[in-house]
Amino acid sequence: MKKTINIVCLLILLLAAACKKEGDFVVKPLKAIEPVTFAGGYVLGDTLTLYFDGVKMRDYFGPIGSDWETTRIAFEEDRASMELKRKKTGETVYQKTFDIKDADNAIPKLYFDGAKMQPAYTYPTPQGAEYTANFYLDFPAGSGTADISLEMIEYRMDGNTPVILGVTSVPIASNIQPGKWTEYVTLPMMPTLPNTHPESGFAPYICVKKAGKNEYYVVNKDEEIFTTIERNSLQLQLPDEYTTNGLVQSYHLYGKTYSGISAVISNDLVRVFPK
Amino acid sequence: MSRLTCLSLLFIMTASAVLMASGVKSQDLRDVRVKVTSSGAPLKTVLDELEKQSGFSFYFTEEIGNIPGVTIPKNAHSLYEVLREISNSKKLSYKQSGWMIAITKADVQPKAIPAKPGRISGRITDEKGDPLPGATIRVIETGGGTQSAVDGSYVLNLPPGVYTLEISYVSFVTRQITEVVITEGKTTPLSITMKVNTKGLKEVKVTSGYKKASIAALYAQQQNRAVLSDGISAEQIGATPDKHVGETLKRITGVSTTDNRKVVVRGIAERYNVSTLNGSTLPSTDVQERDFEFNMIPTNMVEDIVVAKSITPDMPYGFAGGLVQITTKSVPTSNFLSVTLGTSVNSRTVGKDFMGYQRGKYDYLGFDDGGRNHFPKGLFPVPYDYYSGFDPRETDARNKIKVAEVAEQNKRIGGTERLGARTYQAMPSQNYQLAIGRAYSLSKTKKRDLGFVGSLSYRNTQNNDYIASMRRGSWARKPANIDDVTDQNTGNNYGFTTTLGALLNGGFKTEKHQVNVYNLYTHIFDNQFSRITGWSHENPKDDGLSKFPSIREDDRPKFSDLLQNKISGQHRLGKINVEWNVARTQLNTVEKDAVTASLGGIEILNKAPLYQYYSGSAYAPEIGGFHRDQYVYDETNRSAELSAAYEFRLGKTSHTFKVGGNYLDKHASFDWTILPIVGTTPFKDALSVQEWGNHMKMDDKTNYLYYRPIGYSLNRFEGRSINKGAFVMIDSKLFDNLRIVGGIRAEYFRTDTLDSNASESVVYANMKMMLLDSVRTRWLPSVNITYSPVKNLNLRLAYSESMIRPGLMENSQFVRFSPNYGTVLRSRGVESTRIQNYDAKLEWFPGAGELLSATYFYKYFDKPAEYYSYDQSNTGNYDILITNSDWAKVSGWEFEIRKNLGFLYEGVPFLKNMFVSGNLTIQRSEVRSRDRNVKTVDGVDSVYYTYLKYRRALYGQIPRQYNLGLQYAGKKLGINVVYNYMGYKTFITGSDPNMIEYERPRGQLDAQISYRLLNGKMEAKLNISNLTDAPFRFFINDHSTYRIKPESEGLPDLEWNDRYEYQYGFSEKFEKGYIGTANGLKERIGDRETFTRYIGRTFSFSLSYNF
Known part of the structure; x- marks a missing residue:
């Protein structure tokens, strides 16, 4: 009995000795x-x-x-x-x-x-009025190679709904390998195409597609075609008939998924590292 | 080392020294423990062994040493007992001198050392509780015995041992009680209820164990009550891990609890139940909600708890669910002194970080050390406008209150060193209790008994509840991005509770008179610290300013004192029995330096996030997100009751005519001091919150930081209610098997709000309360019929009417944020509820401690008060408010069984000590809701209601609940396993399913193993509660689970049921659903889990020693 009481007293003693008034601050004070x-x-x-x-x-x-x-x-x-x-x-x-x-x-x-x-991303100085661009495809392994093309989409409006009448594709870069910069390619002029319908118009998009296929690189389920095109496009600038100064563009292309929706994200490193 | 540690150390050392010293100094042979293994050997061998074990030296002749065959019984544990046995059996004597003992032959007939006898005492009564004078109590082992006195009491002196008692009385069933342990010098209490022998003179014996007899006594009371009731005895409570009454209540048929604190009877919420302690009502311990928090009463002070479910006119207080009657231990039948030590660990607490604001030196003792004193008298409000207060943008000349005055007030309030969360090491819980009981008989010829029971207890518990999900109130309902696993609102609630309890009850009784006094004092320091991290409904997670979750902290240190003093008397004056009592119950709670704080997470280069405490804005009129508060609540209840009962006979029938009255005066005041801390720049950069107080001198005009109380934040409520009642009733026993108790009660109620002001928000300050109670006196009839077609079988029918009156604070404009609800809780004015109760019960008591019963009940509520979620501004931010619905109907069934398993196979004694028990409650309810509208005619506001066509369940209702138990009660070993299950519960109601919150079903498994040691003097108990770590989970039927009915398109003002229907696969019950798409985004289509809390498993161990 004496032993039991002593053990209990020792336990109580340990409990009491462990009581602390001051704790450690959760939000640490800053100097x-x-x-x-x-x-x-x-x-x-x-x-x-x-x-x-x-x-x-x-x-x-x-x-x-x-x-x-x-x-x-x-x-x-x-x-x-x-x-x-x-x-x-x-x-x-x-x-x-x-x-x-x-x-x-x-x-x-x-x-x-x-x-x-x-120290910085380096790129060549533009020559004359020439537009050049290179690309870095940065998708997970197994995503496959990609083509980049100009898609001239002819459409007309049916009420508030756009109806696609046809797509004219102009290749810009093909068979882009992931994980490395491509060689600089010379960008084509923005084409002028005839309308096939009196009320039609053209919407140009620079799109990323699966190499050698007429499939967009990123496709979400049950999505409008225009939305899919927008999710696969980049803001690459093309020369036109009024262009006088050349331009170099270096696009890093990668994917992002938010709330179950995937899209191609593109950033021009020439703008991040201006000379 | 803190002062507390020093005090504890001093106490423990002193206690240890006293305890140890008593063993070392005394040389008392009774204290010297020995164990003889050489039993049967010559005496010399035995004495040699004793010498080695005890340290005593033995002196004896060779002849004595050679005495052969010395046998020592196994129950001889002390040197005294061993020597006594040797002396008796071998005709020797011994003499002690210090550490020497001489053994010699006895010259004359040896004197056996008399064992100090123990006593057994109690009272023999019939099934109606009436005493049986002259009953025979016989001790089977000795053949001796005694007879009970006029009042049924008896006392038997017996040597220590285990006995079987047989109690017999003419025309009553003879009973045998086994395993009655008599301890040397102690009294074992044993009161017995005898049953009438329906088989004429043929003798029938019923055998039960000591423990079972105590439970049987409770059932006998239940059987003989005029009202429907269920209960739990001290013995049954002792077989559970429960530490306070709140944990125990859910073991009773038809009773469940919310958070182990608030009681729900027959699925009817706490505000419809009344609690009494020794017959006097208990005040509401929650300022805003009408209920008593039962965790204030430790179970070790409780004799029994009985929940009455029907009403007789002499019950002074109206209820709808049940009247919870707690009886503390009173006049003992024997002397006792017991010490209990216990400790427990919780799997989610011990070994984990335990957060809270700065503690005081005496928190472990339950008292404040002064560190929370920041609320001096005479504080003045500082309105935020220059013409009545202080605008920091204005010059001193334009401001009515000057900078220096604000600075001076800041100084008076004091610093902020105590603020801000800290991390402590969680400690195991600890509890100690000392209980003493003394009984005195003042006359040898007449009954003049005096006695008292005293108890002192201490308990400290630390709990860390993990809140796995908080999506209630103003918190975000869903993650902004279903794929983002980090978009969670989680937190913890840390409870640090120190309870000090003292009880002193006493009484004096003669044959005709009895006077008892009851005194209970409970002091609790209950510090609940809630810390929730998450995103709000208004600012869901994004990649911008709401990238990181905000944190809300609520630290609520509450010191409560509950003092009840009561004196009651019972006098038999011829055929008139007079009962009276006067009681005073006082509750004082002080929430001292309660702090509400907000932390925002910002991103800087090396901290993502960097959390900082934010002050409120000096330019916003509201209280803001940072304030320190004091709330002082005082309630005093004074009550008196007087009744007289006259017994008479008419032919073969007996009747009791009873009249009486009661008076209850409740007076409460509630003072609050809310001190918002505001600044001109809410984020103080590198300044820690503990340093804020050093920057309140108002000397930097660009960066003011100051306390800004507003008029409504320095305010008070005061109210008083008077409840007077008078009744007349008759209790008639007809034809030996029919009993009718009926009568009428007149009840007068008046409540006056003496002072009432709003708090927290200027919005609520401008609200009007609408009080509609105008009828003060109510006539409440009731009748209870008990029919016993055969013995031990009762058929009961009851009808009664009762009134539930609003609590004093329920008509206050006080508004406060509740961390539990995640939003503010307020009242819209509550009127009285009138309830009609119908009950039918069939109960069978097949054997001692056995019960089978089935009950049907139906209740009609006129103007039930319920807790609604209410979205006044239709912004999705809702309040919780209490208000009345039009009517409600509740009906249901209750079943209970408690059965000994001995009948399965008589050849297994083990089964005779086993009981199975269970109870089941099934019920349903429907409510007609109403919407309150106000119209103004000729400039005068008037209220009118529109009534909802579709019915819904009553607030607090639980349609299904049950308890299952398996108990083994052996001589030494006890095992008890209990399982409690509660089905779906309506937690908060509303007019729209999107606002109604339910609690999901929950089952809790508890177990206890107990073992008696040292001849029953010591008992060790190991309890494990919540073995499966079952969480408390709540949900709302999300709008994604229902759709608009096509035919309702375009139709205005439709009720929900006309407008919507549940989608396929969904119902009111919880359905988790699936991930689908809504508005082009992935979203969960399923019910919204609003709140999930884990309390962990608790392992507790206690040791009790009876001296």
Whole structure:
């Protein structure tokens, strides 16, 4: 009995000794929030994950905007250590340490080409009035190669519903292999086509299609044809009869799915890295 | 080390020292535990063994040492008992001197060391509870016995041991009670109910165990009550893991609970049930809802709980579902002193982070250390406009209240160091109880009994309820993107509760008079901290400003004191029996420094998200998302009852004529101080919330941060109600098998709102209350008929009318956000509800502690009050409000069984100790709802109603519920497994299925193993509750599960049933559905899961020791 009572007393003692008035703050107090300059950049070929002091912050794929959220940095301690790691390999491709005492915290513009970090994306200077473009198809393995073509869609309106009368296809690039930049191709002029119906009009789209097939690269179930075309199009600029200056465009093409709807996303790296 | 730790350490060390010292110092042979393994050997061998075990030295001659065949009985555990046995059996004597014991031959006839006898006492009564004087109590083992006194009481002195008692009385069935344990120097209580022998003089014996006799006594009371009732005895409660009454109630037929705190009887919600403690009503512990939270009463103070379901005129308080009568332990029949220690761990709490705001030094003791004192007297409102208050954009000259005055008020209120969530280590729960009972007989010739029961208890529990889904109230109803698994609203509710309880009941009784006093004090510190992370209905998840979920914190530290003092008397004056009582019940609750806080998640470079506390906006008129509050509620109930019953006979029939009256005065006040913290820049950058108080000096015009109470946030309610009643009734026993109890009761009720003001919002401050109660006196007839065609079988019929009166605060304009509902809870004015009750019950008591019963009931409610979800502005943001519907009808069946399994096969003694039990309630209800409208004629507002054509279920209704139990009650080992199931429940009602919230069916499996040690002095119990970790799950029939009826297109003002129909595969019940497409987007077509909460499995262990 004595032993039992002693054990119980010991247990109570342990319970009482563990009582704490102060706990650990859930929202950690900060020493300071300082401004930071982040010039943004671009990531393709893999996803880069940003870590601060070993804690994962966010993934970067595609454009890295110099958004409002990246203009400030919080210091719980005097220093904060930043790392960018490849998602596929875990390899650190960029790192930087910030100090609370630094007057100017800045991150230069970054470009990850799928293998390593570069100071910028490089491209040739446009020649004369020629329009050229290259493409980087960045879809998951097994998605297949792609063609890019200009689709001139002739349609007329039946009430509020567009009725497609015909499609004229002009090839721009064919058999694009995923995971690497294509050679620069010269872009054709925007064609002028005759109307087959007095009330018809033309809608030009630069579309991504499956290589060698008349199928759009991304197709969602039960979707209007115009919606499918829009979800597979990119804003590639073509020269026309009034064009006087040349233009270089470098399009990164990748897919995105939101709420069950997939679409092709395109970004021109020449605009992200202007000379 | 905190002061608490020091105090605890000091207490434990002192207690340990006292306990240990008593064993070391005394050299008392009774305290020296030994175990003889050499039984049968020569005495020398036995003494050598005792010497090694005890430390005593034995001195004896060789002749004595050679005495052979020394046998020690197994029940001799102390050195004293062993030596006594040796002395008696071998004609020796011994003498102790310090640590030496000399054994010598006895010169004369040896004196056996007398064992200190134990006692058994109790009362012998018939089935009607009347005493049986002169009943014979015989001890089978000794052949001795005694007879009961005039009042049926008896006392028997017996040596320690286990006995079988036989009780006999002329023309009554002789009963045998087995396994009655008599402990040295202690009294074992045992009251017996005898049954009339219907087989003439032929002797019939009924045998039952000690535990079963206690349960049988409860059933005997149930059998003999004039009203329909069900109950649970202390013995049955002790066989469950339940720590407080709220956990126990659901074990009773037809009773279920909400959150283990609020009682639902026959599927009828808490506001239609009345609770009494020792016969006096209990106040509502929730300021806004009319109910008593039963977790305030620990089960170890309870003698029994009986739920009356029909009404007699002498019942002073109206109810519709049931009258929950809790009786605490009162005058004991024997002396006792017991100590209980217990601890428990919860699978979702211990070992996990436990959050809360800064604790006080004495939280573990249940008291505030002053750290929550931020509500000085004399605070003034600071309206946000310059002409009546303070506008931070204006100059000091233009503002009525000056900057310095605001700064001074900030200083008086004090700092914000306590604010902000912290993480603590969750601790196992702990409970301790000391209980003492003493009984004294003041006369040897007359009955002059005096006694008291006292109890002190302490309990600290910590619970971490995981809220797996919160999609109620203002929270987002669905994920913005069905594929986004991160779009979830989740959280936790952390409960830190310290309960201190003290009970002191006493009484004095003679043959004709009895006076009892009851005193109960309960102090509870209940700190509920809710932290929900998610997206709101107004700001669903997106890639922009609502990328990260917001967090809402509600910290509600509540200190409650419940004190009940009552004195009651019973006097027999010839043929008149007079009963009276006077009681005072006081409830005081102080919610001190309750904090509502909002945190927003923003994204910066190295924090995604960075969470910061937001103050309210200094430019918005509302209270805002950050405020610290104090709510003080005081309620005092004074009651008195007096009745006189006259017994007379007419021929062969006996009757009791009873008249009486009661008076209940309830007075309540509720003061609230809500202190919003507002700023000119709501986000304070790197400033932590704990530092806010250091920046309230108002010296930086660009960044003001200050307390801004508004008129309606410094306000109060005060109300008083008077309830007076008088009754006349007759209780007639006709033809030996027919009993009719009937009469009428006149009840006067008046409630006055002395002071009432709104809170929280200027919108609600401008609302008017519409009170419609005008009839003050009601006449309430009732009749109960009991017919017993054969013994042990009752057929009961009952009719009664009752009134449910509004609670004092139910007609207050007070409005407050409820973390549980996810929205504000308010009243629209409540009027009294009149209920007609019809009951029919067939009950059979086949044996001791056995019961089979079936009941049918029907109730009609005139103006039932219900909790509605109400979307006043049709924005999708709804409030919960209480208001009256037109009428409701509730009908149903109840079944109960409790049966011993001994009849299966008599050759297995094991089965005689096994019971199966179960109860089932099936019911349905329909309500005619109404919409309240206001029209203005000649500038005067008047209310009119439009009535809904289609019926729906009553708020709080549970159509099906059952309990199953299997109990083994052995001499030492006890095993109890119980399963409680509750079917669909209407949690919140509404005029549209899209607003009606249901609770999904839930089953809970509990188990207990108990074992008695040390000759029954110690009992160890291991309880496991909620073995399957069953969650509480709620849902709403989502609009995606029904469609518009084609024929209703274009027709205006249609009710839901005319406009819509459920789609194929969907109904009112929960159907999870499937992922489909709506408006081009993927969406769940199925019912919306609004709230899911897991409470975890609890493993508790307790040790009780009876001295």
